[in-house]
Amino acid sequence: MLNRNPSNFFAETEQVAFGTGVLVDGLDFSDDKLLVGRTFSYSDTQRYRVGTNYLQLPINKPIGCPVFTGQRDGQMAFDVNVAPNQNPHVNYEPSSLGGLKEAKPAGTAYTPEISGKLVRQKIDRTNDFAQAGDAYRTILNAEQRDELVKNLGGALADCTEYNREKLYTYFDQADAEYGKRVRQETAKVLEAKTGMNAKASAAVKHGLEHATALAGIR
Numbered sequence: 001m002l003n004r005n006p007s008n009f010f011a012e013t014e015q016v017a018f019g020t021g022v023l024v025d026g027l028d029f030s031d032d033k034l035l036v037g038r039t040f041s042y043s044d045t046q047r048y049r050v051g052t053n054y055l056q057l058p059i060n061k062p063i064g065c066p067v068f069t070g071q072r073d074g075q076m077a078f079d080v081n082v083a084p085n086q087n088p089h090v091n092y093e094p095s096s097l098g099g100l101k102e103a104k105p106a107g108t109a110y111t112p113e114i115s116g117k118l119v120r121q122k123i124d125r126t127n128d129f130a131q132a133g134d135a136y137r138t139i140l141n142a143e144q145r146d147e148l149v150k151n152l153g154g155a156l157a158d159c160t161e162y163n164r165e166k167l168y169t170y171f172d173q174a175d176a177e178y179g180k181r182v183r184q185e186t187a188k189v190l191e192a193k194t195g196m197n198a199k200a201s202a203a204v205k206h207g208l209e210h211a212t213a214l215a216g217i218r
Contacts (some may be wrong), residue, residue, distance in 0.1 A: 017046035017054045028110035031118070053077045070100050096162060132174040149178075153185025157193060 006012035019042040020035065029036055046054050052074030054060055055067070068083040072091040082088050087098035094101070111117045136145065152171075156164050164186065172179035 011057075012059050015050055015054070015057055015059055017050050017057075017060050019043040019046060025106045031112065051076050053079075056081075068100060096160075129170065129173040132170075133178070136175050136178050145178075145181075149181045149185050152182050153189050156182070156186045157189040 020029070021039040021043055023029075029039060050057070053071065053076050055069065055071070056077065056079045066083075068081055068086070070091045070093065071081055080088075081091075083100060085098070086100060087095075090097050090099035093099050109120060111119055136148075140148065156167060159167075168179055168183055171182050
């Protein structure tokens with residue numbers, strides 16, 4: 001709200017960070033393709049120019065309306081951006097661990113009359129996994145595919161069963177062999193971890209028995 005002249009030029013003018021992608025309900029993007037393209041870059045420009053947490057500065061922070069962006073840490077962070085009932089350890093979405101959820105639009109989407117209506121919706125024939133499958137089959141060589149599968153198997157072994165199964169469906173849709181190999185690698189890693197845990201438990205048990213025996217001798 002421009003209701004006065006700046007009292008400090010640097011704080012209230014130089015650090016102002018406008019971004020065409022930051023809109024409130026009731027406003028929408030221009031139909032100009034060039035401006036739509038800039039929408040993606042303005043916020044990144046401000047992060048580079050002003051700093052990672054530029055939205056926490058008083059001149060850029062919404063007045064009387066808390067905004068939870070998921071932004072966490074970085075230089076000059078002086079506000080903990082956590083929403084009510086949000087898991088403070090999760091700053092991404094979607095998440096099954098109590099993270100942020102995208103707010104539902106409060107207004108009606110802007111649909112200008114051209115020769116019909118311009119709407120935002122998925123096309124009837126979508127293939128969200130074709131590029132990933134093509135990359136796995138044609139861009140990566142055999143050694144790179146092996147490394148990818150090995151890395152994913154190791155990472156997925158630390159995930160919950162729910163998350164593993166969710167990701168398996170993505171890999172399957174990209175390439176059937178890809179999904180199968182990731183499953184096998186994850187199972188192999190989990191089996192190795194189970195064996196290590198069993199050995200560790202046996203070692204602890206043996207140590208306790210030995211300590212007990214020594215205590216009895218004393």
